[in-house]
Amino acid sequence: MSAFGRKNGIGGMSAGARPSFGVARPMKGGAAAEGPAAKAPVPGGEQFPPIPGGMSAGGMPPSGGVPEKADAMSRLQDRANNVVEGQAKIEGFEASVHKIKEQVLPRLLERVDPEAAATLSKEELSEEFRPIIMEVLAELKVTLNRREQFALEKVLIDELLGFGPLEELLNDPDVSDIMVNGPDQTYIEKKGKLTIAPIRFRDEQHLFQIAQRIVNQVGRRVDQTTPLADARLKDGSRVNVIVPPLSLRGTAISIRKFSEKPITLDMLEGFGSMSKKMCTALKIAGACRMNVVISGGTGSGKTTMLNALSKMIDPGERVLTIEDAAELR
Template sequence: MKVICFVGAKAGVGTTTTAVNVALRLQSAGERVCIVDAAPDGCPDVGFLLGCPSPLRLAEQLLSHRNQLVASQVPGYLFIPRVGISAVHLSRMEDWLELREMLSAFSVVVVDGLVANPDCVMMHASPDPLSLRAIKAALERLHDQLISPQRISFVMNLCESSDGGVKEVVQELCGDRPIHFIQSESAMMRQAALSGSPLALRSESHRIHQEWDRIASAIRELPEWRLDVAASAESLHQKLLTQFQDQKSDITDRSEALLHIRQLLAKISEEDRIGIDVEVLVSSVANDALGLGPLEPIMQDPTVTEIMINGSKQIYVERLGKLSQLATSIPEESISRIVERILAPLGRRVDESTPMVDARLADGSRVNIVIPPLALNGATITIRRFSPTSWSLEDLIRMGSVTLEMSAILRDAVNRRKNIIVSGGTGSGKTTLLNVLSSEISADERIITIEDAAELKLSQPHVVRLESRPANLEGRGAVTIRDLVKNALRMRPNRIIVGECRGAEALDMLQAMNTGHDGSLTTVHANSPRAALSRLETLVMFAGMDLPARAIREQLAGAVQMIVQIARRPNGQRVVTEIAELVGIDGDQLVLNTTGAAA
């Protein structure tokens, strides 16, 4: 299969018109042809010139059927009966390599635009001064994309028979590259466009047909560049990454790293002459050198709140509360590099002796890693990302997460220094709500936050942030949440905020709430306010104090004043479903009074 890219030195030089009509002439000559509309502006010009009554099929649609369609069925899937040719719209350049594989049943793929690793680039220009001037810059762009000069041909469009000296000027600019001259047939082309019938399909023979046939013949005679694009790109990627790390391992600024990688690439390209997408290559090397490799584009997506890697073949993301699988995979070597980059700065490790680990990224995102033999599908990485934006109660009202009445109750509770428990399931938004409630605390108070992985982002000036620490490689040096809660009592706090109570620290937290540290906040995993109290009761028992149930409930009744229940609905929206006040104890039962509930 040959891939022929039709590109213009500038806009308005007839690139798309030539691409469509040459493709039709190739089809008439017996080639199996597909037209790919990859124009950067995304305008449906190809479909218009083909006279299609509806938009072309998108590459995403084709790729979504990759498991149902064999290569021989693709031409029929993309076929346009009215003009007798197949066509597809490539709206995302990152889909090109997969699309190229699916188009393997065609003998020629004509691309209106530039994609990676073409067999030939047909550079279009016209004889006007601005267009001729743009040729040099266009050639430089192709050089930056590592397109070998041997793969470039020129098409001079819209020529007039009276354009004396144009050929000499063009040949001086283009050197010894092949040049095709097409004389202007503007009136005829306009008529064809208005009629919705491509000129190349008309039976009458015009001079312009002969020019298109000459270009089609040149394409048919071109040799294919038989390169394993993926293997070549990976080889070049590794070479650049190794050189960068050997020479500039101290660079941390991304723009500086990109500049240096381009300089290395300029040297390597003379040897390898591989026509791959330079921007993708340079960016991927920088991602590996400075970030989390192939995960970086996902990490930069502000709509992604969670990333789940289930071995090398499955990657899921959560967007706006909804899970979706990405149509991509990550090589096992890349997953190993990601794990190493996450853990190395923290001095932690994951191996057969310790196959599970929790960590935190520099941006505060929480990470859990499980490797074989525990993870049967391969290394499993879960990254929970947190928005850099600090939300307020007004934001939650606007998003429909709380009602106006609920927000007034919550603000009043924080201002009156009530001890508050935020209860909810995994991923329900407990930490986000805890952040919002904490933002209502007065700026003149000393606040101490205690977390397993620091996620809280408070804006007050007097905040002390504490984070627990696991044991080192020798099994020593662990500092637990309980240790930090005990220590915080000696740090003269006005308020203590514990990211989550999940163990024996629940007893120390209740004791702090009962001994003058009112206005404290924490979260707990539970599905209702009543269940939250039962869970806290169970967690207190983990402290090993052998307290009777009645004593624990009296501690709860004296310490906790409010429980805020939050949940994630089936549509992904997080909402506060209930606000309950703990008003006391009646016999052995804790008494709850609901003061706010979702509609």
């Protein structure tokens, strides 16, 4: 027998011998088989237990295919299909919540004073909203489970107190840039990759209201007479707003988010952004009050470098900054 269970010829084997691989066969020509006390031969292969899993001798499946590779690929494909189905369920859940929000919000605004609501915290507003939302849902004959109800409350509160659809992007720590080009198109930069965000504004008026809410927080305004404004969010994110007629495709909003953890020169060296010698030279320049000019293109890291360099300033020094929009942290 060969390693693949092919016979090399039974006749060449010694008496009483048996194949080393494959199905065992009854002995032929052996001296023990010719005596009167010889036992009846056991049918071929039945003296061994069956091979599990439908595998033949030699480890190959009966059909001659690859034994486990096909099963492994099938399991991987099933797992991928389950992930896609899970994502589809999440997207379907979010879509249903937003669809209900479009029905509930107009009726909710009829019962709520937006100016009074602005004086409440999100927790207080949630407590005030809950019975009103249930009343509106009863009028619309819509039944929600607890998960959907909490999601609807959050979306409605974000519409009245927050920045609407932008809230979920602002709360995502992996998103570094948000670029809104009109109500139907929003791009985000996430982990260095630019993708289209799964959010939409109701219309241009809805987007314009969100833009006004952003700039009003820093005492600025944006309209046709002042179509360009810069602002800063509470978390330090930098915002630029452009509205018509300066913007040709409707209101445009650009938000540059900064890391919650302050970046230092040592961290930039660790990232590979500069050499060790360059890091040492910048530390000396920052600590010794040298004149330094930081320049570069959009998104090149000017603000990050400025903030890292400013960490070397003596805490006892008085620092004066002249900024259009506050960026130094």
